[in-house]
Amino acid sequence: MLKEKGLLGNIGVQVVIAMCVGTLVGAMMGHSASMFAPLGSIFIHLIKMLVIPLVAVAIISGAAGLGSSHSAGKVGFATLGFFGFTSAVAVALALFMGEVFQPGMGVDLTGVEGLFSNVYADKGDLPSFWATVLGMIPTNVFQSLNEANILQILVFCLFFGIALSKLEKDRRDPLINGVNAIVDAMVWMINVVMKIAPLGVFGLMADAVGTFGFSALMVVFKLFLVYVGAILIYGFVFYPLMIKVFSKTSPVKFLSVMKKPQAVALSTASSMATLPVTMEACEEELGVKNSTASFVLPLGATINMSGNAIYYGLVAIFFAQMFNIDLGMSAYLAIIVTSTLGAVGQAGVPGPSFLVVAVLLSAGIPIEGLPLLFALDRIFDMIRTALNITGDAACAVIINDMVSKDPSHAAEEKVQNA
Template identity: 85%
Template structure:
């Protein structure tokens, strides 16, 4: 008996040489894009459409892929006694690791003080207070009601990830409750759609280096290193926190809670991390993450197709680190003493905000809510939004590492539970 790999034949991605080449090409494209941005300055904006084209191609495919992958995963797990436990454990893992991530960020910010002694004279013109209306976090009931779609087609049209997630989980579980002869043809059809979507994403990924070149040239050319030098210390501390959590934190969890070797885990994650860096999107990286977890880390298809789309939607430890460090950064710039209540507010708001952040690239306005929760001025945020693409690429690599770590751990914990239904081939 063989569980069908819903993530398809991987015409491009199963070719190890091709994947390695894509990773190398992406790094070269980032370097060339940075150099072109420095040399051409604002004229480098002419390359922006290359990046926009790449991101648009990804966004075109991501929502339908996520929808059908979640239905398939939920249908596979639905008849297992462990299904409820897997769901609860997955959510608990994402919430706890996000809280740990922002706590690490606060500690790093307090120790290394990235906002102390920063000279803002050269970038004062970038300060604005136009984001104050974007900082409100919804109430508990507003959040719950906001997750439930009143029209799933409208949710799909608006790319409301959480509403799509709720409906597809519910629909997938409902499928699993039908008689085998009725559900199996439909599950086979859904898996075929996933295979086709993955093939399309694999083709789009061939254009990743061109897109990355355009994105980097535009980002560096538009804002230059003058903006980066102002936040250089923040950037260095941020990268250090990401590396600590990604290369020490998650491997320790893998060692403690799974049967997988941390060294094997880190080695396997090089491929999805390269794609995450290039796309700055957990969703776009999802097919590669699934392929890596199933083929190289031995995660069951039913677990991977449930945990990983869920993680790509709500697991954002990298974002949590970003929120925490930015809060400390601006508090230090404006000489604001933060008390314990402010730190708790930052941790809670960052964790909730990280879970609510959709897994697609773009400026994260949830950082506004984090700053407002601790009474920190938000005028300096345009300075960071200008560089958000660079921050986003790095935090996405950590986010998908956390998704994979969760899948490996969940698969190990529930390995001896009743086998869920699966499509046979």
Template identity: 75%
Template sequence: MQKTKGLLGNIGIQVVIAMIIGTLVGIAMGESAAVFAPLGSIFIHLIKMLVIPLVAVAIISGAAGLGNSHAAGRVGLTTLGFFGLTSAVAVALALAMGEIFQPGIGIDFSSVSAMYEGNLAAKGELPTFWATMIGMIPTNVFSSLNDGNILQILVFCLFFGIGLSKVEAARSKPLIDGINTVVDAFVWMINVVMKIAPIGVFGLMAEAVGTFGFAALSTVMNLFLVYVATILIYGFLFYPAMIKTLTRIPVNKFISAMKKPQAVALSTASSMATLPVTMDVCEKELGIRNSTSSFVLPLGATINMSGNAIYYGLVAVFFAQAFHVDLGLGAYVAIILTSTLGAVGQAGVPGPSFLVVAVLLAAGIPIEGLPLLFALDRIFDMIRTALNITGDAVCAAIVDEMAGEVPQSQQQDAIDLR
């Protein structure tokens, strides 16, 4: 009895139960389940209220902590290299799965032709390299904070945090301590908001399932099944293999610890909204240092999107097969490159992934059927977000292991925690 009560008191278990109940209510009520939408909206608004300032101060804190470290350069390069490499591997796996199981064979999109938007191609234009670089630099950081421009906030806060680390310790320590105090305050606020997470999750799931249901999904069921299988392979084979090979964290412990942030990611479909939970689990349950998690996880929530890369690659193969387009080596290279760049550039917030248009255009694949997938994007987004935040945690664990600048006594404490 006591064990059951303890399980029900776990926020992760509560969120999963809420997801199941919300799904059942959505199926039973159909579109009228939208009446529960305000519950999800309130939860998401509370999270969004706190996430931007939390990300800002967490990145400053992490960058300041790493700035004076001899491993700072290695940490940054390892983090960015991990994100790029894992995204490329993810889309390569997606292409392989698509060719093996051929989910697009025999699909008829005539029933969704009326949904086609003539201006859809314009939404798939990728900015040039220099446009992207210039766009990352804020001209007014307060406007960036107000607009929620995550990449600009990241650039400024990283720069500012490193700048703080270069100021003599006697002068910078009080400010850094103050920033760390603000981080702790935001974490407390997030924990309070998370107490109503099951209610918000129920509202989100009831609305999503009730509005779109699984009827629309039946047209692309083969794609959905291959997509889920690819996500599971990557999340439960590839990432655990990296944990086992490159860290000292037991694989079972890592998988168990990630259940809570994965449940939140599934329900919110937002890496940014899940960030506080991911940070809390990485530090308290996996023994990852705050300086590492504060740097890697906010960065990962913004630019590490292996789940999106899988989605882009599979959708490309799916539509190529549906429209009888033969993909050559050049098309595959174009898909991998565009998917990787698109995944890195995708903001960590829920919403239709118009970057998939760029992937299809790059490979010369028709885009007529995409509106159907946009209608179902919430369902796909929930699943890929869970993989994205898992990748963030894997990267944090690997970077923490490679930084290797912890006194022996602290290393032993970390191992004991694990």
């Protein structure tokens, strides 16, 4: 996977340069910079083209690898528990930092009032629990594939992968080998698309800055700084601490290995597009078994969104402070619950996140200022994606150690090696 080590060694630098140049071009050209928007659109469309088939075959492969293991149920519950816990802690950290640094206090809205809009008010409805459960079960899997319904695809592919694992060995192995071959082909396609990542990032930044201008950027600049601080704490303190406590892997080695996937995540702003690079890092450099990585990482790319959870919590605090709204304990609880559920439901593809609307509405915070965030949405998206895939990898490392210590797993290993 991604054999071009030279590209991987420089892609982070290329993306940063592309962002800076795109920002400069957007500032100089203004609305005319929208002429570069197709570069970003082409890049995003190519990424989205590969997302659905990649996650489908990767989950089938992972579920098939785990399905015949006695550890499958434990792995599933532990993975979901990890994702839910880390998302909730992420929101709590965001609320704490928002109250300490107060990014929304004293914000000067002069010159950007025209960006205020209530057009997104109808996008904030969260479905009930049973509606969510029913919504995860596809009635027509081909329709789910066509509509890119990630959660429905996830459910079907998990079920199908486990079913494959229950077949006789002579019937099962050729099918699983075929699925793995498709994964390899998808990885090759991702590698090719990644070569134009800097061009895509340049087009996206030039268009965003040219459309919104520096005045809009400066309004949310303090929010952005606090957000980056929370991301750094979570990615370089919290996750390495969990690695130290719950696994045998060195946190220093973990952070060193994750530089490559994080660079790809920054350029694509897509957990799904980064999936093959994250899998390579976990399997080849962190020692995670393929069956564990193929299950945990695609699942994480779909539902593990700690970076999004931090974003939701900080945005809620930002607008509450900007509109001088005092939040009580019930509002904080509403933000934590809604942000955690919203993060789980956020698909791992790039684009503006309207789930923040639900978070704001749950705490009674006005949403008219939401368009203010769109000027920096691409940068927010890139940074939170880098944290998301770091959390996926941390979970895979921890779950892999947990499975390795399982006596039943050790017995299975002896049978397979005999």
